[in-house]
Amino acid sequence: MPVPSTSVPIRRALLREDVYARLRDAIVDCTFEPGEQLRDQELAAWLGVSRTPVREALLRLGEAGLVRAEPGRSTTVAPLDHAAVRDAQSVVAAMHRLAVAEAIAALSPADLDRMRAANRRFAAAVAAGDVHAALAADDDFHAVPVRVSGNAALRAVLAQYGPVLRRLELLRFGSAQARACVERHDRLVELCAAGDAAAAEVSHDTWKDLTSVLDDPAARDPRPPLTGTDRR
Template sequence: MTRDELEALLRTRILAAEIAPGERINESAVAAELGVSRTPVREALLRMEGGGLVRFERGRGFLAAPLDAAQVRQTYPIIAHLEELAVTGAGPALRGLAPELAETNTAFAAAGTAAEAHELDAEFHRILVSRCGNRRLIGLIGDLWLDIRRYEHVYFTADGDRHRSAARHAAIVEAVAAGEVAVAARAVADNTTESMHLLLDRL
């Protein structure tokens, strides 16, 4: 396993909350599990510390960085504005996405775990922005969704929040199916903003 592959694996585990926020990362255990020495594990963790995903504490070693309310306040409004821009930019092409959005939301509403709910929620949003015609905008939104992946896992641990999200998604699908682009765009932004406030209540 290369250093880049090792770093990618650890990053995925942290983002998916397989390594919980604040949890100590046992370098020896990771090295033994993956069949590598501790050196590349430590190098990967040091690089991730520079990116803010890992923290080093004297006496404890490396930890998955705790969740940060400031990151939520800074990131969610950006996502809301960019997704509103992308949905608006799709114009009449947006309407053709209604069946796929409805199918994805049905699966989302039936999700059995927080991880599954997050993946389906992310897919719903990927579909929504897919017709905007601006690949750079889509890329920016995708990168920001990766940044909030750990936070979304916390959000979707509550069944009530999943039900509320599914209802908001259904309203978005209704607007998309009706060709009401402006209504759909505003509803998407409101959905993300409301999620932010609910999540902040838990942090």
């Protein structure tokens, strides 16, 4: 697929993060498909930036497992790898459990309202079949306890391994499994509001169950090729 002909200007104050986010999202939504070659000069022209932040973003995406780069050779979009996804899922699930466990005593009524509002947006996006809006609302929902926990190491781990799961999240939010996420979000907020430590396990299970979409043919997008030792 060629680089899109149109783009939205990136804010200079957040240049590096915006370039990274734009490229990450283009990979997640298959604007750039698995196996496609990524040329930094073309990407820089598309985004309207220099090649330096593009190269930095590609390095980060390589560390996250979304691209494959070989020195002196091409950089390509990585396929969806079962083994890498399952490894990342275990780590991300544990981090979200820790975030809720550390945040629950400090969550304010305003924080809980933000989580409820995010889940309403999530439910509306699921009902409308808008998987990208659902993903954004889900990000906002889980970001609340992560922020309130104040744990910088936790945030760093999520920044490293969270991107590996985003393609899988899109698959889940476009399937019947998305409706169960709405209910689980509601349950998580209720437990947090009650100060119930069981909320941490609910958060963990939300992420632990994510990889079930790999075994659900009805939920699987046929475009991304699947790789790994458990490929079916």
